[in-house]
Amino acid sequence: MGNFIKLLFSIITLIFLSFHNIYPFQIVSHDFEYALYKNNQFVWGFKIKEFLQKENGDFEGKNIYLINKEKGLEIWANRGFYQKEEDKFILQENVHLVTLSYGEVYTQKLIFYPKKYLIFTDEEVILIKKGLTIRGKGLIYEIKTGNFKIEGKTKVKWKI
Secondary structure, rough: OOHHHHHHHHHHHHHHHHHHHHHOOOOEEEHHHHHHHHOOOEEEEEEEEEEEOOOOOOOEEEEEEEOOOOOOOOEEEEEEEEEEEEEEEEEEEEEEEOOOOOOOEEEEEEEEEOOOOOEEEEEEEEEEEOOOEEEEEEEEEOOOOEEEOOOOOOOEEEEO
């Protein structure tokens, strides 16, 4: 009986593998949530309203929310893509970045490398923090070191 089950399992596996190479697959989900913990401590999390994962591990989604409580970081975007091979998020359309130290950033596109702790964009940005508004083109935020820079022609508006 045991050999029969092993044979049956082998046949099913062989059939699955042959179809796997012929027909690519995708995973579709709604209201998808993911959390990463290290040493029982919450590190990263994200929520996606509409989620589509491709065969290679890349995914795309709508209404994305990313959070890192340890670094005081939150990001919202209408659309986003994750490229697994590069470990890169591309967040687009009404992107809102909240930082503990630097305030809130608004832009239309943000690129985020989680393992490198790097966020940047070449798009127009608006930074708002306690009566201070800075407009510029481009942003680099090295999360680990705390280096935060708005690039391009910046305009500063300060309310006293």
